[in-house]
Amino acid sequence: MSKEKLIESIRCIPDFPIPGIQFRDVTTLFKDSECLQLLSDMMYEMYKDKGITQVVGIESRGFIMGPILATRLGAGFVPIRKPGKLPAETIEESYDKEYGTDTVQIHKDALNENDVVLLHDDLLATGGTMKAACELVKRLHPQKIYVNFIIELKDLKGKELFDKDIEVESVLSL
Numbered sequence: 770m771s772k773e774k775l776i777e778s779i780r781c782i783p784d785f786p787i788p789g790i791q792f793r794d795v796t797t798l799f800k801d802s803e804c805l806q807l808l809s810d811m812m813y814e815m816y817k818d819k820g821i822t823q824v825v826g827i828e829s830r831g832f833i834m835g836p837i838l839a840t841r842l843g844a845g846f847v848p849i850r851k852p853g854k855l856p857a858e859t860i861e862e863s864y865d866k867e868y869g870t871d872t873v874q875i876h877k878d879a880l881n882e883n884d885v886v887l888l889h890d891d892l893l894a895t896g897g898t899m900k901a902a903c904e905l906v907k908r909l910h911p912q913k914i915y916v917n918f919i920i921e922l923k924d925l926k927g928k929e930l931f932d933k934d935i936e937v938e939s940v941l942s943l
């Protein structure tokens with residue numbers, strides 16, 4: 770069992786959701802119990818000594834490994850959601866997409882200055898979504914922010930969007 774096995778377990782769907790996109794489908798990794806266990810172990814090893822107090826997952830594929838990792842790290846889990854989904858008072862960030870803009874929200878009282886945050890999503894493409902999530906979390910002034918993905922699409926250079934003081938790591942590079 771290795772990274773190669775994990776990469777093989779990810780299904781690639783050409784031209785989804787629009788022509789030209791190679792969609793990396795992580796559901797085929799998640800449904801394989803050995804792959805799911807291995808991924809969870811690898812992510813735990815990456816962050817076990819960082820003092821993470823809150824894992825923050827981005828809707829919706831960040832809601833799968835996010836809570837799994839949080840329970841292993843003994844941390845809490847906080848969701849970042851699309852507009853209108855969170856019930857209490859929120860703050861939000863908007864960001865440009867290829868066509869139009871998108872917005873992400875977090876509860877205003879979700880984090881505090883004692884928190885060490887691990888932001889998680891399934892995949893880093895252009896980085897716009899995670900960059901906005903990062904700006905959102907910064908506004909709640911945690912001690913430190915780490916950023917994690919299952920997959921980084923290296924050619925898109927999304928990692929370059931992030932400030933040098935933020936550690937951005939992915940389990941797999943494609």
Ligand code: AMP
Pocket residue numbers: 790791792793794830890891892893894895896897898899927
């Ligand atoms: P981006 O903001 O460009 O980094 O896009 C990241 C978000 O879009 C993540 O939530 C991904 O789940 C999704 N995404 C973007 N490109 C792909 C892709 N090729 N395969 C699967 N998901 C993708």
